[in-house]
Amino acid sequence: MGNIPPQVYAPGDDTFLMTDAIDTLSVEGKNVLDLGTGSGILGLYCALRGASVTGADIDEAAIRHTADAARLLGVDLKLVVSDLFSNITDQFDLVLFNPPYLPSEGIHDGTVDGGSGGRDLIIRFLEELPGHLRKEGITFLLVSSLNNPHTPLKGYSNFEFSTIAKRALFFEELEVLRLRLGNDLSI
Ligand SMILES: C[S@@+](CC[C@H](N)C(=O)[O-])C[C@H]1O[C@@H](n2cnc3c(N)ncnc32)[C@H](O)[C@@H]1O
Numbered sequence: 001m002g003n004i005p006p007q008v009y010a011p012g013d014d015t016f017l018m019t020d021a022i023d024t025l026s027v028e029g030k031n032v033l034d035l036g037t038g039s040g041i042l043g044l045y046c047a048l049r050g051a052s053v054t055g056a057d058i059d060e061a062a063i064r065h066t067a068d069a070a071r072l073l074g075v076d077l078k079l080v081v082s083d084l085f086s087n088i089t090d091q092f093d094l095v096l097f098n099p100p101y102l103p104s105e106g107i108h109d110g111t112v113d114g115g116s117g118g119r120d121l122i123i124r125f126l127e128e129l130p131g132h133l134r135k136e137g138i139t140f141l142l143v144s145s146l147n148n149p150h151t152p153l154k155g156y157s158n159f160e161f162s163t164i165a166k167r168a169l170f171f172e173e174l175e176v177l178r179l180r181l182g183n184d185l186s187i
Contacts, residue, residue, distance in 0.1 A: 008062045009038035009111040013167060014142050014174055018042055018098050021140045021165045021176040027051040030093040033132065035084065035125070038111065040066030040077070042096050047075040054090065056082040059110060084121070085128045093134055097125055098142040118147030126156050130181060138180045140164065145173040153177070 004010050019042065028050035034043030037055035043066065047053045055066050055077050063079050070077045080087050099121050104113035114121055122143070129139060143150075153161055158181060165176040 004039050005061055005065055007111075008059065008065050011039055011041050013169060014098050014144075015041055017165050017167050017174050017176055018096060018140060018142055019045055021178070022046060022096070024164060025094070027094060031090065031134075032094045033088065033090070033092040033096065035095060035097045036099055037066050037079075038062050038098075040069050042098065043077055044069060044073060044075060046094075046096075047077055048073065051094070054078040054080065054088065054092075056080045056088060058083050084124055085132055088132060091132055091134045091137070093137045095129065095133060095137065095139040097139065099125065101142070101144050101147045103147060114147060118144070122147070126153070126159070129179075130158065133181055135181070138178055141177045141179060143175050143177055146171075153179075 022045060027046045030051045032046045032051040032053045034053060034055045037043050037057045040055055043053045043055040057063050058081065060081050063081050066077065067079055082088055099114060100110060100112045101114040101118045101122065102112045103118040104115060107113045107115060133139060153159065159179045161177045161179045163175050164178040167174045
């Protein structure tokens with residue numbers, strides 16, 4: 001995937017827990033959004049499995065890097081600089097989001113700082129998500145024990161959620177939550 005520029009998030013345990021979750025699905029032919037694409041790894045992983053992928057990030061350097069990586073791998077990705085869904089109009093079968101989630105006072109490093117309780121961005125994401133998810137669509141959202149992740153979800157009764165993958169690290173436990181809006185799950 002070429003050298004990842006220092007300001008772009010390099011894949012870590014959280015990223016690979018997301019790929020474990022993706023491996024539970026067949027994404028071929030699905031319309032996938034990789035939000036906060038960073039190095040592009042999740043979107044590229046899906047594109048290599050036949051998905052039609054949009055990669056979005058607030059950081060132009062991440063989008064430039066992902067475009068280069070897609071060229072190197074010979075895959076087609078639609079890429080857009082976007083603050084969450086601000087520049088995204090489509091609806092998706094699968095939305096992936098590994099957000100910045102570290103509790104922080106303000107946002108100093110946009111790749112990891114999640115604001116108050118580490119949940120500011122996650123709450124905005126949950127507010128905006130329903131307009132971008134197809135009726136049978138699902139979302140994989142990475143959360144950490146550091147941000148008490150089930151708390152914000154309790155306020156969103158329109159989502160059903162379950163844990164699809166989990167990993168204990170020495171200072172936190174990571175989970176991938178699977179969210180959906182209705183009872184149908186066709187992916
Ligand atoms: C923890 S990294 C995840 C990167 C990659 N998806 C992965 O799993 O390795 C979070 C990413 O979200 C991006 N990001 C932060 N705030 C954002 C926002 N408001 N809208 C879109 N992307 C954002 C960051 O630039 C960063 O690339």
